[in-house]
Amino acid sequence: MEFNSFLREKLQKIKDRDLYRERFILENGVIDFSSNDYLGLRDNPVTKGKLCKKIEKIPLGSGASALISGYTQIQQELETFLSEIKETESCLVVGSGYLANTGLLQAVITEKDTVFSDQYNHASIIDGIRLSKAKKVIYRHNDINDLEDKLKKNNSEGFKFIVTDGVFSMEGDIAPLKEIKYLSDKYKAILIIDDAHGTGVLGEGRGTVYHFGIKPDENLIQVGTLSKAVGSYGAFICGTEELIQFLINRMRTQIFSTALSPVQNFISLENLTIMMRQPERRRKVLELSKQLYEKAKEEGIDLNYHGTPILTLIVGEEKKALFVRDKLLENGIFVQAIRPPTVPEGSSRLRITVSYKHSENDINLLVKSLKNVLESYHG
Numbered sequence: 001m002e003f004n005s006f007l008r009e010k011l012q013k014i015k016d017r018d019l020y021r022e023r024f025i026l027e028n029g030v031i032d033f034s035s036n037d038y039l040g041l042r043d044n045p046v047t048k049g050k051l052c053k054k055i056e057k058i059p060l061g062s063g064a065s066a067l068i069s070g071y072t073q074i075q076q077e078l079e080t081f082l083s084e085i086k087e088t089e090s091c092l093v094v095g096s097g098y099l100a101n102t103g104l105l106q107a108v109i110t111e112k113d114t115v116f117s118d119q120y121n122h123a124s125i126i127d128g129i130r131l132s133k134a135k136k137v138i139y140r141h142n143d144i145n146d147l148e149d150k151l152k153k154n155n156s157e158g159f160k161f162i163v164t165d166g167v168f169s170m171e172g173d174i175a176p177l178k179e180i181k182y183l184s185d186k187y188k189a190i191l192i193i194d195d196a197h198g199t200g201v202l203g204e205g206r207g208t209v210y211h212f213g214i215k216p217d218e219n220l221i222q223v224g225t226l227s228k229a230v231g232s233y234g235a236f237i238c239g240t241e242e243l244i245q246f247l248i249n250r251m252r253t254q255i256f257s258t259a260l261s262p263v264q265n266f267i268s269l270e271n272l273t274i275m276m277r278q279p280e281r282r283r284k285v286l287e288l289s290k291q292l293y294e295k296a297k298e299e300g301i302d303l304n305y306h307g308t309p310i311l312t313l314i315v316g317e318e319k320k321a322l323f324v325r326d327k328l329l330e331n332g333i334f335v336q337a338i339r340p341p342t343v344p345e346g347s348s349r350l351r352i353t354v355s356y357k358h359s360e361n362d363i364n365l366l367v368k369s370l371k372n373v374l375e376s377y378h379g
């Protein structure tokens, strides 16, 4: 068979199952309830103004990987600031959250180790564990008893690692970190938390670890991204001095990939400063999220809400999720339909994310439109 026919057939199968996905450009004026820009920082005018002046003085690209000659003073400042925010000794800034997780897990975990991984962990964690070649044990989502059972039963000669999202990207719920950290200490494991969606939003902006009052120690590693609440691009790993020095020497996605542009790092640094200085941003987004949940409930729509800006309406069928998305868009509202393989089979959903930039009117319009659209659906 010709390669192109092979691809065409595969694509047809995806289409037949209502799983075909397309990129598209969101029109101006549409209210976006799908972005991860929780604090409304991605087009902040203050950062834009500072960038206009700064850009005269800095290179547009880093020119090389950090170990060759791509490391810059701005990246160093960014790493220092992130260490302060996350209360750790040290920090490494890398290209993206995907590169952070795959690189970190491959670098620190060996074949002799065992990794305990939440069922709903992000794809970049799953890929990182595969690259590590370690034994993988999946525990039921946020299920402490299942995790403890599995920690008891799996004794390897190497280290034990527990890996979890802080806030789960497609569920919006928060990992029970206090309990997980307790188990991690009890069974002498190393805990890795991917706080892509907690950073900036929970724990006074410092994230899920701070939210639960957990003090970082040498058996805790925090990962986060600069592309969500921070409204920029790039990611970071925070931990001990030894961990960061080891990653600089051994993490392939950091060694063999060009350092982030100083322009991007400058944006991250400025937006992080605003994030920490303007708590009203996270207060408002959390308040609006709660309002959305309550107003929808009054209209008989039971959204899943966990005290974060990620709410879901699980509709099951792909067809229904697409119907709701397309009809909402006709009303000037965008909520993306999330389908397998991003979420488990039979759990297609609308993933609604709230931002500081939304108004109460936007929330009211969403609830009203959602009600109308759901009532107009007949399998």
Ligand SMILES: *Cc1c(COP(=O)(O)O)cnc(C)c1O
Residues within 6 Å of the ligand: 096, 097, 098, 099, 101, 122, 124, 165, 169, 194, 196, 197, 225, 226, 227, 234, 235
């Ligand atoms: C988005 C996300 C990532 C990937 O981060 P990028 O910077 O977008 O590559 C990793 N982990 C989780 C939990 C995420 O939601």
